[in-house]
Amino acid sequence: MLQSARTQGLNLYTYSEVEDVQGFVGNFTVKIRKRARYVNNDCNGCGACWEVCPAYGYNEFNEGLDSRKAIYSAFAQAVPSLAQIDMNRCIKCELCKAACEVDAIDFDQKDEIIELNVGSIAVATGWDEFEPPTGYLGYNKYPNVITQLKLERILAPNGPTLGHLVRPSDGKVPKRILFIQCVGSRDLNMNTYCSSGVCCMISIKNSKLIKQHSPDADITVAYMDMRAAGKDYEEYFTLSRKEGIKYIRTNISRIKEDPNTHNLKIVMQNTLSSGGLKELEFDMVVLSASMVPAKGVESIQKMLKLEMSQDGFFKEFHARLNPIDTKIPGIVLAGVSQGPKSIVESIAQGRAAASSLARLMGKDKYRILLIRAAVEDKEKCAKCGLCELNCPYNAITVSDDGAEIDEILCRGCGTCLANCPSEAITLRYYREPQYEKQIDAILEEI
């Protein structure tokens, strides 16, 4: 992040949103809303403002484990290192303005709309942690049932507890910890996909981390299948078992809480042994929730006219042969926007996406096939708009002059002409009479 902010010729727009994308490969027009921070670029991130700010609230970055002020820095290493004001929380006391030594606070700042002309687009929208329904496995109901992301913040050295493992209910160090795998994934009622073994590896990593902090911790991982597929992953899994982390193959359906101690009682059966049902008690339960597409990908999908896979991630050109490009030339996918994957795979795909675009943009010409749909007889067009509605590439606009097909956006699939009730559209090189002749010739012998 820091390096990209320092690279010349690379413009980084943070705290911004893409609002509109028009055009085609080599010539996209992108409208970006740069949201007002109410702090200008003179800010040096010293933090004097948030020290005096009296308005407290939920800290999204730390999963609500602590609070942040109305004027804040998104997180410690945020790039660029500027403060920003959350206007929903600001009480406009202007104490920050008085505290700021470089006079960077500007309450009159407005959202800025930036229009960029770009040649190609890489979609890297990332992911969010799946939020289990309230009450499911005690989530949001019992204080000591947390998700993996919250545990990450608790274990982080710069987190709200400075890396000390404590449980939310009473701040004590939990000794008996249970990880539950596949929460919300591999489940026909929630997400049917497996999050690519990422949650398995995170559980192994975090349980090893906890073991380092407190060697007497009793850690159990309740799993469906441990998916440690990847270089050195299996060895890592084996190592964690040697360190004494217990793995139980089981399916947990219910968690009960002891209301006095806030400990959690779980009935489980190891499906790999004949031990039968056992009730076990834990101090803390960590739900390994699945990866889901980042919030707001639907609007990006509509703007770019990309296809979605069934799981809600962006659809690639070909699931096996080309997982990087999309069906729209000049738009590529990087990382989890295409599907759940680990850091290793995300880096590989990000680099592949960059080189795919470099190959495209390195040439000064872009060749297209002439197999394109065309409205050859404008008289026939009834301007009904069916073609515009059905075009998967957003290549058709219907106006009062009839349908207009953009020859660069059009990919020659012919869906428009199959839907055209007045037969006004033709597909060059694949015209109706050509097919009719073929069918006639084939069926002549009968």
Next chain:
Amino acid sequence: MAGTIRAQYPATLRPVRINCTGRVTPSLMMRAIGKGADGVVVGA
């Protein structure tokens, strides 16, 4: 389609290559049936 599962098409099947299944119009299918075909398979 049949190729990937190592099945064989019947010898009486006659393929017509079309750019995209979106291009298939009902009139083409009806024409084939009208000319004496027993059926039309649309393979993606």
